[in-house]
Amino acid sequence: MEQFLADIEEYCTATATTPQRLLRASIGAGWGQWQKWKDGDSSPTMIVADRVRAYMAKHSPANAEGAA
Numbered sequence: 001m002e003q004f005l006a007d008i009e010e011y012c013t014a015t016a017t018t019p020q021r022l023l024r025a026s027i028g029a030g031w032g033q034w035q036k037w038k039d040g041d042s043s044p045t046m047i048v049a050d051r052v053r054a055y056m057a058k059h060s061p062a063n064a065e066g067a068a
Contacts, residue, residue, distance in 0.1 A: 022052070026054075027055075
């Protein structure tokens with residue numbers, strides 16, 4: 001879980017967005033979902049994590065620049 005959260009934070013830094021916006025765009029999460037994950041109050045299912053990772057891969061900074 002720590003690695004997944006770190007990956008999200010790294011992606012958001014690279015794309016100048018927030019984790020909340022990423023989760024909203026990728027899985028339609030409510031605005032408080034990120035904080036619940038950070039606080040350990042809830043965890044994503046593997047399906048949700050896969051959807052977030054797929055979104056990040058599809059919308060990566062490298063793809064936006066036409067590379068990779």
